[in-house]
Amino acid sequence: MSLTSVLAAAASSLRLNAGKVAASADNVVNVDTAGYKAATVEGVPVATGGRRDAVGGVTGVLRPAVSVQGLLAASGSLTDLVISGDGFVPVETPTGARGFARGGLFQSDSEGFLADPAGNRLLAHALDTAGQPRTGELEPVNIMAANNVALQEDGTPGEVTGTNIANDGTVEALLANGDRRAVYRIPVALFANPNGLHLEQGNVYMPTHNSGNATLRTAGRGRAGHIQSGAREVSTVDLASEYVRQTLAQTAYNAGIETLRTGEEMLRELVDVKR
Numbered sequence: 001m002s003l004t005s006v007l008a009a010a011a012s013s014l015r016l017n018a019g020k021v022a023a024s025a026d027n028v029v030n031v032d033t034a035g036y037k038a039a040t041v042e043g044v045p046v047a048t049g050g051r052r053d054a055v056g057g058v059t060g061v062l063r064p065a066v067s068v069q070g071l072l073a074a075s076g077s078l079t080d081l082v083i084s085g086d087g088f089v090p091v092e093t094p095t096g097a098r099g100f101a102r103g104g105l106f107q108s109d110s111e112g113f114l115a116d117p118a119g120n121r122l123l124a125h126a127l128d129t130a131g132q133p134r135t136g137e138l139e140p141v142n143i144m145a146a147n148n149v150a151l152q153e154d155g156t157p158g159e160v161t162g163t164n165i166a167n168d169g170t171v172e173a174l175l176a177n178g179d180r181r182a183v184y185r186i187p188v189a190l191f192a193n194p195n196g197l198h199l200e201q202g203n204v205y206m207p208t209h210n211s212g213n214a215t216l217r218t219a220g221r222g223r224a225g226h227i228q229s230g231a232r233e234v235s236t237v238d239l240a241s242e243y244v245r246q247t248l249a250q251t252a253y254n255a256g257i258e259t260l261r262t263g264e265e266m267l268r269e270l271v272d273v274k275r
Contacts, residue, residue: 066195
């Protein structure tokens with residue numbers, strides 16, 4: 001076991017604990033972000049290839065607790081929605097990519113699409129006048145376009161005055177004459193390993209090899225959770241736990257600095273002896 005191994009191990013400890021504090025800081029600033037999932041950095045020993053004279057050190061692995069359900073709270077807007085249970089709603093990001101979210105604070109944008117503050121548009125199956133999917137493809141939910149589908153009892157287009165989202169994901173257009181017509185159905189996406197999803201900007205998750213591909217299901221059936229409108233999922237961050245994590249990481253970081261100093265002093269002593 002060489003002195004350089006000691007220095008390398010101490011340096012890896014510094015990187016690990018700095019990463020832990022960074023992850024905790026990210027959690028703290030998102031304590032009130034709807035749908036945010038707290039993440040931790042866990043230490044994983046670095047393999048030494050079976051050599052007994054080597055120190056592998058440690059590396060950090062980010063572990064987001066995506067599968068943990070946050071508390072549900074009323075939001076005051078019927079177009080806000082959240083999944084109570086397992087699953088995600090499909091969204092289209094501003095770049096046109098297919099992503100997934102636990103829900104969102106959706107409002108009609110300037111073009112009538114239901115979008116969250118990050119610009120992610122809610123996706124669903126458009127329904128025909130019989131309440132059946134027109135195609136197998138998902139498309140952005142557009143309340144303005146619902147005027148072309150929502151027919152009154154006499155078969156003429158009705159003026160849409162509002163929307164209602166049922167627990168099974170059915171989006172209903174509320175007509176001025178009191179009628180309501182189903183115009184979209186929001187599916188719930190399930191993953192074999194939701195904790196393997198990759199979080200991207202806008203609080204949107206993307207599938208990875210570890211998560212597996214999305215399987216679309218009707219809300220409330222099988223493992224798929226129910227869709228609840230007028231609600232938001234509270235962040236899963238617990239401030240008390242974050243303060244404890246930060247304190248432990250700081251203590252370990254300071255210990256790593258002392259180890260690094262000890263190794264440097266020993267190395268200097270060795271150099272002095274050789275002189």
